[in-house]
Amino acid sequence: MALEKAYCANHSERLAIGVCVETGRAICGECSTRYNGVNYSREGLEIMLARKREKSALPGRLGWRRVVMLGVPVSVLLYLIFLLFGEWLMLWLRG
Numbered sequence: 337m338a339l340e341k342a343y344c345a346n347h348s349e350r351l352a353i354g355v356c357v358e359t360g361r362a363i364c365g366e367c368s369t370r371y372n373g374v375n376y377s378r379e380g381l382e383i384m385l386a387r388k389r390e391k392s393a394l395p396g397r398l399g400w401r402r403v404v405m406l407g408v409p410v411s412v413l414l415y416l417i418f419l420l421f422g423e424w425l426m427l428w429l430r431g
């Protein structure tokens with residue numbers, strides 16, 4: 337890659353110092369943000385951060401929902417069964 341001849345995608349008069357790893361566009365020093373040792377353009381950084389948020393938020397939220405959606409009805413059901421059987425047991429024992 338001939339980076340020395342590339343110009344910034346946002347500033348056509350400025351020489352690019354690197355390429356955004358997300359968007360693949362040439363970017364100048366002002367447009368680039370260094371994150372985890374790699375260059376991102378402003379758009380690229382937003383894309384990357386949005387994906388990161390999505391990744392970290394989704395499993396947690398799904399896991400919490402799964403616990404409520406399955407755990408609560410199951411424990412209520414078990415409790416009702418227990419109450420029902422308890423009553424039957426008492427009646428049966430009294431004869």
Ligand SMILES: [Zn+2]
Nearest residue numbers: 344347364367
């Ligand atoms: Zn620029």
